Amino acid sequence: MADAPHAFQKCLSPNCGKTYDIGQVLVACPACGELLDVKYDWDQVRPPSSWKEIEANWSRRDNPLNFSGVWRFRSLFPYATDEQIVTLGEGQTLLQQTDRVGQYVGLDSGKLHLQYEGMNPSGSFKDNGMTAAFSHAHIVGAKRAACASTGNTSASLAMYCSVTQLMKAVIFIGSGKISYGKLSQALDYGALTLQISGDFDDAMARVKEVTKDLGIYLVNSVNPFRLEGQKSVMFRVLEALRWEPPDWIVVPGGNLGNSSAFGKAFAELKELGLITRIPRLAVINAGGADTLDQLYNKHNLRWNGGHFDKDLINGYYQTMDETGAKASTLASAIEINRPVNLTKCLRALHDCDGVVRQVNDQEIMDAKSQVGSGGMGCEPASAASVAGAKMLREEGVIAPSDRVVCILTGHLLKDPNATVAYHTTDQDYFNQILGSRGVKRAAHANRAVAVKNELADIVTAIQLYG
Ligand SMILES: *Cc1c(COP(=O)(O)O)cnc(C)c1O
Ligand SMILES: [Zn+2]
Numbered sequence: 001m002a003d004a005p006h007a008f009q010k011c012l013s014p015n016c017g018k019t020y021d022i023g024q025v026l027v028a029c030p031a032c033g034e035l036l037d038v039k040y041d042w043d044q045v046r047p048p049s050s051w052k053e054i055e056a057n058w059s060r061r062d063n064p065l066n067f068s069g070v071w072r073f074r075s076l077f078p079y080a081t082d083e084q085i086v087t088l089g090e091g092q093t094l095l096q097q098t099d100r101v102g103q104y105v106g107l108d109s110g111k112l113h114l115q116y117e118g119m120n121p122s123g124s125f126k127d128n129g130m131t132a133a134f135s136h137a138h139i140v141g142a143k144r145a146a147c148a149s150t151g152n153t154s155a156s157l158a159m160y161c162s163v164t165q166l167m168k169a170v171i172f173i174g175s176g177k178i179s180y181g182k183l184s185q186a187l188d189y190g191a192l193t194l195q196i197s198g199d200f201d202d203a204m205a206r207v208k209e210v211t212k213d214l215g216i217y218l219v220n221s222v223n224p225f226r227l228e229g230q231k232s233v234m235f236r237v238l239e240a241l242r243w244e245p246p247d248w249i250v251v252p253g254g255n256l257g258n259s260s261a262f263g264k265a266f267a268e269l270k271e272l273g274l275i276t277r278i279p280r281l282a283v284i285n286a287g288g289a290d291t292l293d294q295l296y297n298k299h300n301l302r303w304n305g306g307h308f309d310k311d312l313i314n315g316y317y318q319t320m321d322e323t324g325a326k327a328s329t330l331a332s333a334i335e336i337n338r339p340v341n342l343t344k345c346l347r348a349l350h351d352c353d354g355v356v357r358q359v360n361d362q363e364i365m366d367a368k369s370q371v372g373s374g375g376m377g378c379e380p381a382s383a384a385s386v387a388g389a390k391m392l393r394e395e396g397v398i399a400p401s402d403r404v405v406c407i408l409t410g411h412l413l414k415d416p417n418a419t420v421a422y423h424t425t426d427q428d429y430f431n432q433i434l435g436s437r438g439v440k441r442a443a444h445a446n447r448a449v450a451v452k453n454e455l456a457d458i459v460t461a462i463q464l465y466g
Contacts, residue, residue, distance in 0.1 A: 006044035007079035009036045014306040027222040036224045048075045070232040077228040090127035093119045095240035100374030106393035118411030122159045124152035132229025133219045134160045142217035146170040148203035151182025158189035172203040179415040201337045221257030230261035245279045247402040252384040253283040254334035256345035263348020281352035284388030287360035288329035296356040303350040330437045333381035359387040369444040377412030
């Protein structure tokens with residue numbers, strides 16, 4: 001962009017490190033195939049010198065860019081001019097301190113915070129990144145935008161297209177792999193929805209092909225601009241904590257866009273002198289989709305200054321293919337075989353002294369019920385963060401006195417089937433939705449009470465159970 005000569009794209013591989021103009025539409029380095037970062041020349045564009053400067057935007061929120069919980073931090077990712085930005089008021093989210101859930105995790109009073117990204121306009125954190133990628137798509141004049149999705153990316157893209165009418169959405173989803181809450185959004189927002197036989201990874205491979213062939217703008221998290229917007233989740237967490245970094249950020253890991261964005265955010269804030277200490281990062285896989293956990297903990301894959309072991313990764317994927325191993329978890333948003341941001345996440349884990357764990361569907365559903373009864377609830381994938389924090393607490397990796405922030409990535413209503421199945425008295429329905437996934441019991445189920453439509457019976461029920 002002539003408007004933003006201080007921003008550019010850069011290959012993350014230190015062996016290559018080639019740079020590209022901000023106006024180019026790329027999802028990988030054309031020279032070596034690695035992922036790209038958006039970078040800034042901070043000598044040419046003055047970064048904010050204090051949080052006060054950023055806080056000042058909040059008092060000017062009659063400007064939609066300052067109202068946005070993403071764009072009021074835009075001086076920390078200045079690749080677009082104000083006129084170029086497309087915003088729908090995303091990022092109005094809340095950091096809630098909760099002792100009820102904190103007790104479940106095993107933390108001292110006052111130490112657990114939940115970051116509710118389900119409060120975004122399409123109901124998940126994806127809007128933080130979508131507004132950023134969508135703005136870039138708008139800058140380069142895209143007419144159509146596409147994604148492969150387990151549901152929330154497609155809901156978000158479809159919403160930005162329907163509200164702004166700037167582009168048409170093309171959505172690739174795996175068959176039978178999307179919850180009704182998310183599918184209903186894509187359909188209602190009028191997106192062209194292609195349900196292909198296969199799972200997310202199959203859809204991802206196809207959408208890469210198709211977007212390249214047809215020149216359609218790709219908004220999956222391989223898109224480096226998406227991650228710039230997702231950095232703002234951490235800016236808001238810091239803001240809510242009066243700019244004092246917590247000890248831990250715990251986040252579910254699917255395609256690893258969030259964890260990668262969070263790592264980049266903290267590395268940059270430290271470089272700019274806006275923070276002096278970087279929180280530790282915990283990335284939590286679902287047991288049925290544990291590629292990162294396997295590679296990181298079992299095979300000891302590390303960032304290694306950018307010289308990570310590519311053969312190890314490729315060999316692991318090859319074995320997955322040969323054995324027909326397929327991701328399977330009811331946390332559908334993180335049901336991923338080959339996380340597209342794996343290498344960026346390795347860098348984040350290095351920069352944030354990170355750890356990786358996996359939790360099973362039973363642990364996820366139990367944790368989810370706790371987030372519901374002690375907070376505003378979340379979808380299954382989001383609860384992996386709380387289940388993971390509990391596990392790390394039990395291991396002694398997280399101390400009871402540590403300040404912990406769990407990221408709740410998606411809204412409770414995204415996947416009502418899983419929630420109702422957990423609380424139901426209908427054993428068949430429980431088995432169909434949860435039992436088939438290895439969930440054996442619903443320890444924290446809140447059963448609906450069947451009662452005759454008689455005043456006396458109703459009064460008795462309230463006295464008995466209330
Ligand atoms: C997309 C998504 C995730 C996974 O995030 P990544 O950045 O791909 O790791 C987790 N939870 C929900 C609700 C999601 O929509
Ligand atoms: Zn490269």
